[in-house]
Amino acid sequence: MSSHFITVCQDCGYKSPFLPGSPACPKCGGLWREAIYDYANLAYSLPIVLPGRPFDIWRYRELLPVREPNPDLSLGEGGSPLIHANNLGLMLGLPNIYIKDERQGPTASFKDRQAAIMIASLKEAGITEMVCASTGNVAISYSAYAARAGIKLWAFLTSLVPAAKMREVALYGTQVVKITGTYDEAKKLAAEFAKQRNLFLDLGARSIPCLESMKTISFEVAEQLTALLGAVQPYDQKIKSSPWRSPDWYIQSVSGGMGPLGVMKGFKELHLMGLIDSEPKVGLIQSEGCAPMVHAWRQGKDTAIPVKSPHTLIATLATGDPGRTYTQIYKKMAEAQSGIIESVTDEEAFRAMHFLAKMEGLSIEPAAAVAFAGLVKLVRAGKIRPDEVVVVNCSGHTMPIERNILGEGWERNINLSSESLTEDGQEEGLLAALSSVSIDRFPRIAIVDDEPNVRTLIRRILQSQGNYQIFEASNGKNAIEMIIRDRPNLILLDLMMPDMDGFQVMDALQLIKETQDIPIIVITAKELTPAENKRLKGHIQSLMQKGDFMNDDLLDEVRALLK
Numbered sequence: 001m002s003s004h005f006i007t008v009c010q011d012c013g014y015k016s017p018f019l020p021g022s023p024a025c026p027k028c029g030g031l032w033r034e035a036i037y038d039y040a041n042l043a044y045s046l047p048i049v050l051p052g053r054p055f056d057i058w059r060y061r062e063l064l065p066v067r068e069p070n071p072d073l074s075l076g077e078g079g080s081p082l083i084h085a086n087n088l089g090l091m092l093g094l095p096n097i098y099i100k101d102e103r104q105g106p107t108a109s110f111k112d113r114q115a116a117i118m119i120a121s122l123k124e125a126g127i128t129e130m131v132c133a134s135t136g137n138v139a140i141s142y143s144a145y146a147a148r149a150g151i152k153l154w155a156f157l158t159s160l161v162p163a164a165k166m167r168e169v170a171l172y173g174t175q176v177v178k179i180t181g182t183y184d185e186a187k188k189l190a191a192e193f194a195k196q197r198n199l200f201l202d203l204g205a206r207s208i209p210c211l212e213s214m215k216t217i218s219f220e221v222a223e224q225l226t227a228l229l230g231a232v233q234p235y236d237q238k239i240k241s242s243p244w245r246s247p248d249w250y251i252q253s254v255s256g257g258m259g260p261l262g263v264m265k266g267f268k269e270l271h272l273m274g275l276i277d278s279e280p281k282v283g284l285i286q287s288e289g290c291a292p293m294v295h296a297w298r299q300g301k302d303t304a305i306p307v308k309s310p311h312t313l314i315a316t317l318a319t320g321d322p323g324r325t326y327t328q329i330y331k332k333m334a335e336a337q338s339g340i341i342e343s344v345t346d347e348e349a350f351r352a353m354h355f356l357a358k359m360e361g362l363s364i365e366p367a368a369a370v371a372f373a374g375l376v377k378l379v380r381a382g383k384i385r386p387d388e389v390v391v392v393n394c395s396g397h398t399m400p401i402e403r404n405i406l407g408e409g410w411e412r413n414i415n416l417s418s419e420s421l422t423e424d425g426q427e428e429g430l431l432a433a434l435s436s437v438s439i440d441r442f443p444r445i446a447i448v449d450d451e452p453n454v455r456t457l458i459r460r461i462l463q464s465q466g467n468y469q470i471f472e473a474s475n476g477k478n479a480i481e482m483i484i485r486d487r488p489n490l491i492l493l494d495l496m497m498p499d500m501d502g503f504q505v506m507d508a509l510q511l512i513k514e515t516q517d518i519p520i521i522v523i524t525a526k527e528l529t530p531a532e533n534k535r536l537k538g539h540i541q542s543l544m545q546k547g548d549f550m551n552d553d554l555l556d557e558v559r560a561l562l563k
């Protein structure tokens, strides 16, 4: 496994290697683990290897939890521009405001960093299906990368998420489960669903790939600021200053808090490696109607004060209970003895949307505007001084997909707003709601082929157009066991396999009462001899030539046989 880093459990201190499929500490089961790299060595090697690399997130691969960057999965993530906000600076009397324009990522939000690293990590681990809960942008970004990687995604979205975003998620082939309830409830349902079906669940800030991905923002900002402003001048000629520059302030809007937590870790690592002299103060901005971190911060508490029913129009920022992510952020801010957590109203954010578009030519989503409204507030309050260098994360801009593209039936609905959901009955209410979507009634298809690439291709073709439960086997013996156990409604069978070939599998299934009537589509790589054709006769429903089965042909055949 990856040897370039190790994880340390934050509960028991146990050190262990990272396995993408098993997020928990092997010793105590804790989910909060931190990735630690060889900073002493990287301090020397990084400045040497970086200049030859493209400006994208994989440039920092030695500090990321992926063994081998996979160019086939890339959509050009990272490397977003750092834009000087001249006019905004004039308005606020701050000449050095810079905008990290994360709208320019592949799906137009900074979640592309998370998705790129997470999906690459899952792909390395051979995981083929996953579940996430989202306030919109994570689901969009995961959907794009999962589509490329051939990973089936279930996205649990609250009904507050704008319909345009839900449609975008659906367009990528993700199954949308729309929860009429809060984001925290959607998260619980997603977790329960993943548990019931034994699927990989996205753990947000607790997931090492997710958190680590956010560091790339800090790395890029430091490199970009240095290119724009030059390295910090040594105040004493004898003391060599660090090669890179960090801003005085880093401002970002906050929902769950993974973004800022990862960014803070990034700056800390740069500091540890001696690449920057100091870490920026962070300004974290929430929407006033959902500001659990602000409430706790004002009282000097290290535990968030959950907001049961968020009152904000800005769905992206509607995390009512950030849990331990806040505690981590608080700890880091307390250690640094700097930074601030502030809130702004929805109206202030919408005003910021207008001035950013009209003065800087940037159309941004409301959640990103929250950060700019916060910047205005901090400058007006004198917290940010005119001579300071400020970087604001312009976290997102979503291109809506038009209403009439998808047709009907692309979402499943769970309504949690009914009276029956009383305080103490909540858990049962959630479970009952989940069983009511009867997701397990999807047709079951077995794919039997010894070539993993062929199985992946067929899985993708099927998943791109419908919801199927897919079972895979790589040889005849396993196939028979699997078919007896899982009782698929349809079998896609390769003929040429070592040891036990497809003919033998068919013969074996013929002898068993429970399996003899399951329809079979044979997939073969070669022309069949007349004798072989004769053997197949009467046993199979359809024959497809490998390599030239068109997506539609296979799907039409599958649909016809499942009728």
Ligand SMILES: *Cc1c(COP(=O)(O)O)cnc(C)c1O
Binding pocket: 109, 110, 111, 137, 138, 253, 254, 255, 256, 257, 258, 259, 260, 316, 317, 365, 367, 368, 395, 396, 397
């Ligand atoms: C997710 C998101 C946020 C909030 O980030 P967290 O890491 O959840 O705090 C802010 N703005 C946009 C556009 C986002 O997509």
Ligand SMILES: [Zn+2]
Binding pocket: 009, 010, 011, 012, 013, 014, 025, 026, 027, 028, 029, 030
């Ligand atoms: Zn532990």
